[in-house]
Each structure stands twice: as structure tokens, then as C-alpha cells.
Amino acid sequence: MEWGRVERTRARCDGTGPYERLSTGRDNVLWNSRAGVFASGHVIAEAIAKFRKALERMVRTIVANYCGELRMAQAKASDHTKIDADAIAASGLSELGADFQVRRHPAARRLTLRVSRTRRAVIVTLPMQCDLVEAGSFLHRNLDWIRERLGTIPDAVPFSAGAVIPLRGEPHVLVFTGKRGADGPVSREAAEGTDYARLMVGGMDQYAPRRLTDWLFDQAQRDLEQAVLRHAGNLGLKARRITVRDQASRWGSCSTTGTLSFSWRLILSPPLILDYVAAHEVAHLAEMNHGPRFWALVRRTMPKMDEAKQWLQIYGMDLHRYGPATASRR
Ligand SMILES: [Zn+2]
Numbered sequence: 001m002e003w004g005r006v007e008r009t010r011a012r013c014d015g016t017g018p019y020e021r022l023s024t025g026r027d028n029v030l031w032n033s034r035a036g037v038f039a040s041g042h043v044i045a046e047a048i049a050k051f052r053k054a055l056e057r058m059v060r061t062i063v064a065n066y067c068g069e070l071r072m073a074q075a076k077a078s079d080h081t082k083i084d085a086d087a088i089a090a091s092g093l094s095e096l097g098a099d100f101q102v103r104r105h106p107a108a109r110r111l112t113l114r115v116s117r118t119r120r121a122v123i124v125t126l127p128m129q130c131d132l133v134e135a136g137s138f139l140h141r142n143l144d145w146i147r148e149r150l151g152t153i154p155d156a157v158p159f160s161a162g163a164v165i166p167l168r169g170e171p172h173v174l175v176f177t178g179k180r181g182a183d184g185p186v187s188r189e190a191a192e193g194t195d196y197a198r199l200m201v202g203g204m205d206q207y208a209p210r211r212l213t214d215w216l217f218d219q220a221q222r223d224l225e226q227a228v229l230r231h232a233g234n235l236g237l238k239a240r241r242i243t244v245r246d247q248a249s250r251w252g253s254c255s256t257t258g259t260l261s262f263s264w265r266l267i268l269s270p271p272l273i274l275d276y277v278a279a280h281e282v283a284h285l286a287e288m289n290h291g292p293r294f295w296a297l298v299r300r301t302m303p304k305m306d307e308a309k310q311w312l313q314i315y316g317m318d319l320h321r322y323g324p325a326t327a328s329r330r
Contacts, residue, residue, distance in 0.1 A: 104127070212323075
């Protein structure tokens with residue numbers, strides 16, 4: 001098989017740098033550099049080479065059109081369907097400890113396989129006419145590749161009593177008190193001596209993770225509103241609305257109507273990082289691109305932007321380990 005050129009596509013606004021387009025002549029695959037090791041130059045090239053190998057294996061499998069024995073629940077057309085849990089257990093896929101999702105897409109021309117690092121999920125996309133049995137065998141044929149990819153994802157840290165999570169960049173031990181807190185659902189106790197700071201989550205234990213998630217959304221909203229206001233003031237701009245959401249692929253975004261959206265996980269990062277993402281999105285209010293004028297604006301209100309960008313490239317992915325894989329504000 002002939003591999004075509006590797007072209008850089010426009011950088012997307014997620015603070016993680018450009019996507020690479022790998023062209024095989026027949027298949028186009030966008031590859032986000034944050035899925036591999038974060039660096040420029042040879043490390044990226046190495047990761048691309050590795051990814052190409054995996055892709056070649058995938059394409060060979062598709063060409064072989066192998067049909068196996070895994071039975072899965074029939075999916076409705078255009079449904080985003082999770083594979084039946086029993087079928088996964090029976091197939092030996094469950095030992096992988098990942099969420100499996102099968103999606104049908106009208107535009108998909110062939111089966112594709114993706115391991116989402118942020119969702120800790122294996123996602124198979126298939127054309128409308130392709131059946132689930134085929135998807136199952138496809139998964140099976142690529143188990144080694146899936147296992148390898150999953151193996152590079154650091155362990156998840158769910159919100160549970162005794163877990164240590166970062167808050168504004170500082171480690172905190174979670175304490176579920178089981179009692180109603182006097183200072184609201186969650187309160188913070190500063191670090192003492194060699195002990196970590198503590199986050200006291202009140203109320204019934206079973207609802208503590210939910211309560212903590214809500215509180216973190218609120219804290220993120222508060223910090224981001226302050227940061228946006230400050231940067232917008234510095235640059236003489238005005239944001240229409242600020243929302244905090246669960247976003248897997250972006251730290252922030254700016255809509256043409258002036259709404260800025262941010263990932264709640266920024267509250268886990270050091271304040272400098274949240275501040276940078278706020279400045280970045282505020283600058284998009286004036287420049288909807290990543291050109292030199294855009295970066296000049298960011299630098300004007302955020303002189304330490306290079307330090308923050310570097311932090312995000314190296315540690316940003318790690319923030320996805322904490323708490324629920326997908327979260328929403330209640
Ligand atoms: Zn951007």
C-alpha cells in the first residue's frame with residue numbers, strides 16, 4: 001500500500017496543537033497529536049510512524065473482510081449504540097476494562113476503530129450498511145492494538161473517599177464526611193505539615209461524587225468568569241456568555257455569537273493554566289483564527305502564555321483521569 005503525504009491541517013482551538021492528516025490515498029484519517037506523546041519534531045514523527053503501522057493493520061483487516069462469531073445487539077440505523085454488555089462479557093472484551101461503543105455514520109465508508117483516551121472508550125464507526133457481526137469480528141482482529149492503546153492510558157482516579165485529586169493544581173484528599181457540612185456541600189481544609197489539603201464532601205456517601213462534581217463545575221465557573229472579565233478588560237473586549245461544560249476534546253471554545261465555553265476540568269489545573277485558556281478564548285472574540293495577530297493579543301494579556309501552553313501539552317491529558325469520564329452539571 002502506498003502512503004500519501006502527511007499534511008498539517010489548521011490548528012484546532014483546543015490548546016493542544018495541530019491535527020495531522022494521514023492520507024493513504026484511499027483513507028483519510030485525522031490524527032490528533034495529543035493522542036500520542038506531546039512534543040514536536042521527532043517524537044511526533046515517531047508517533048505518526050507507529051500510528052501508520054496500526055492503521056495498515058486495520059486496513060488489512062478491513063480488506064480481509066473477516067467475519068467472526070461475536071454476536072451483538074442489533075443497532076438501529078444512525079443510533080449511537082453501545083454494544084450489548086453480555087456480548088462483551090462473552091467475547092472476552094470485558095477484561096480490557098474499557099467502554100465499547102459502536103456508531104453508525106452515514107458518511108462512513110469503511111469500518112474505523114479509535115481508542116479515546118479521554119473517554120477511556122473503544123469506538124468503532126461503521127457505514128450504515130455494515131452489520132454488527134462484522135464490527136465485532138473487526139474488534140476481535142484488532143484486540144492487540146486496542147490493548148496496546150489502552151495500556152498507555154494512565155489509571156483513572158474516580159471521586160471516592162481517600163482519593164487524591166488536584167484542585168487549582170494542588171493535591172487534595174477527598175474526605176466523605178457523611179454529615180451535612182456547615183459551609184455548604186464541600187469545604188476545603190488547607191494542607192498542614194506534610195499532610196495534603198483536604199476536600200470535605202458532606203451528605204450521604206453515595207451522592208458525594210455527584211455533589212463534588214457539581215461543586216467543581218461551580219468553582220470552575222467562578223474562576224473562569226473572573227479570568228475572562230480581567231482579560232476582556234485588558235483587551236477592550238466583551239464576552240456575551242460563559243459556560244462550563246464537559247468537553248473531551250477542547251479546553252475552551254469561542255462561538256461566533258460571543259459565547260465562551262470551557263472544560264470544567266480546568267479547575268483541576270494550576271491557576272496559570274485556567275487563566276491562559278480564558279485569555280486564549282477571549283482573544284478569539286477579536287480574532288477567530290490562530291494567526292500572528294491572535295497570538296499577539298493573547299500575549300498582551302497573558303505574558304506567560306508559552307509556559308501555560310507547554311504545561312497543557314505535557315500534563316493536560318492527565319486531567320482527564322479524575323472523576324467521571326463524562327460529567328454534566330445537574
Ligand atoms: Zn483557539
